[in-house]
Amino acid sequence: TDLREKIAAGYGGAIDADEPEAVPLAAAVDGRRLPAPYGSAEELARGLDVFLSDEDPHTFEALLAGLATWSERDPEGLRAALRPWTEPLDASFFGHWEYGFGGHAGYALRRAFLAFAAPAASRSLTSRRSQWPSSRAVLDEPPVRRCVELAGRYTDGGRYPVVLATPTAVTGHVAPGALLDRLEHLEAEGVEALPADLTQALLRLPREVAAADVARAGRLASEAGRACAAWMRGDHLGDPEVTVGRGRGSWLMATIGADSTPERVREVLETGAAHSWSTDWWPLVMPSHRDVVAAHLVTPLWYGTEGTDSDARVLVDLVHGEGPLGTGLAYALACGMGQAQAAGRAAAADALLTLAARGEVPAAELAKVVTKLVKGDYVKLNRVVAVLDDATQAGAHEAVWEVVVRLLPGLLPGEGERPRAGLADLLAAGARAARIGRVRADLPEVAAIGARKGSSRLVQEARRLQRLVQESTL
Structure with a gap:
C-alpha cells in the first residue's frame, strides 16, 4: 500500500x-491486576524482600496494607519473620537519606517496617535525622508521607489496624463503600486516622458517589469521618x-x-x-x-x-x-x-x-x-x-x-x-x-x-x- x-x-x-x-x-482493556493480599506474616516479609529489588506501586500498596493487617493479627509472628532483616540493623543505610525520609517510597516503606519490628532502633534513627531539604516532585510525596506517618505511629508505640487508601481497583481508585468500612473500623478501634493516608484515600475516590454512601458517611463521628462526608457531599477537588x-x-x-x-x-x-x-x-x-x-x-x-x-x-x-x-x-x-x-x-x-x-x-x-x-x-x-x-x-x-x-x-x-x-x-x-x-x-x-x-x-x-x-x- x-x-x-x-x-x-x-x-x-x-x-x-x-x-x-x-x-x-x-x-480499552486495562490488563493490570491488583496483587492478592498477603496470607501470613511470613508471606508479607518475603514480599517485602522481593519488592526492594523490583518495586512497583501496586505491590507497595499491598505491602503497606499487609503491614497494618499483620501487625494486628500476628504482631509477634511478623516481628519474628522480619528479624533476619532487621538484625543487625544497618544504620548507615538509613542515615544517608534520612532528610524527610528520603526521596524514594521504597526506602520509606522499609523504614515503616523497621519502625514496627524495632521501634527503639527507629527512634534512634529519627533523633539524628538530618534536616536537608527535599527535592522530590510533588506527586512523589504522597507514598513517602504515608510511610513516614505509619513509621511515626509505630515508633511512638501506637497501632494502625487498617490503611485507608489501599486501592480497590487497578486504576488506583478506592470504592466508597470500602473506605467507609475502613473508617468505621478505625472508629470502632478508637484509632485516629493518619492525615496523609486519609488525604490519599479521598483523592482516590471515584468522581461519582452513590447517595447511600454519602448518607452513610454522614453517620461517622470521627474527624476523619466528617472530612470524608464533606468530600463526598461536594467539598472535594x-x-x-x-x-x-x-x-x-x-x-x-x-x-x-x-x-x-x-x-x-x-x-x-x-x-x-x-x-x-x-x-x-x-x-x-x-x-x-x-x-x-x-x-x-x-x-x-x-x-x-x-x-x-x-x-x-x-x-x-x-x-x-x-x-x-x-x-x-x-x-x-x-x-x-x-x-x-x-x-x-x-x-x-x-x-x-x-x-x-x-x-x-x-x-x-x-x-x-x-x-x-x-x-x-x-x-x-x-x-x-x-x-x-x-x-x-x-x-x-x-x-x-x-x-x-x-x-x-x-x-x-x-x-x-x-x-x-x-x-x-x-x-x-x-x-x-x-x-x-x-x-x-x-x-x-x-x-x-x-x-x-x-x-x-x-x-x-x-x-x-x-x-x-x-x-x-x-
Missing part, C-alpha cells in the same frame, strides 16, 4: 487497488484549569489553578521541575483527575524527549483513569508522541488507542498543542506522524483523521513560505486514515497546496489527499 501511494504521488493519478479494510479497534508555558529557561511547565480547592489537597496542584524517582506511580495519586496528573507530566516528558529512557510509558496507565481531558493531557500526549525513543512513541500510541476506544481523544486540543509545539521546535513532526500512522493501522483511523484535519490548517505553508519537514508525511498519514474511513471533506488549505505548480512530494501528497476526500463524496 505504501509503495502504491508513493508511485501515485510521484506520477500523478490513482492506481486501482482493493479498498482497504478497517482494522477493528480493540476495546474539582477540575482546575491547566495552562502550559515556558518555565525556567525554555522548559515547558504547566500551572494548575488552585481556586476553590480544599486546603488538604492544594499541595498536589503545585507543579515544578523537581526530580522524580518514578513517574509511573503518579496516576495512582489522583486516578479521578487525569488532566491534573498529565499537567505534572509535561515537564519530565518534554525534558526527556531526546533521552535514552522515556517516561511516556506512564501515559498508558494514566488514560485508564477518570476525569475530563484537556490542556494537560494534550501536552503530555504530544510530548509522548515526540519522543526520540521508539518505546516512548509506542507508549503514546497505546494511550491514543485507549482514548480512541473510549471515544475520548481530545482531537481539537491535541491538534492545537501539537501545532504550537511543532512551530516552536519543541517536538518533531515526523515523530508525531509516526504515532498517528501506528494508531491508524491499529484501527483508530477515525480519531487520527480528526487530529490530522485540525493540524493541517496551522502547519501547511502559506504562499511564499517554506514548508517544514514532515508535512508531506502528515498529508500521507491523513490520506491513509481518510482512505480507510472513506472520508468526505472540504479541505481548502490542502486544495491550495495541490493547485501549486511543480511536482514536489508535498504538492503531490496534497493532490492525492484532495482527490481521496473528493472521490468519497461522489
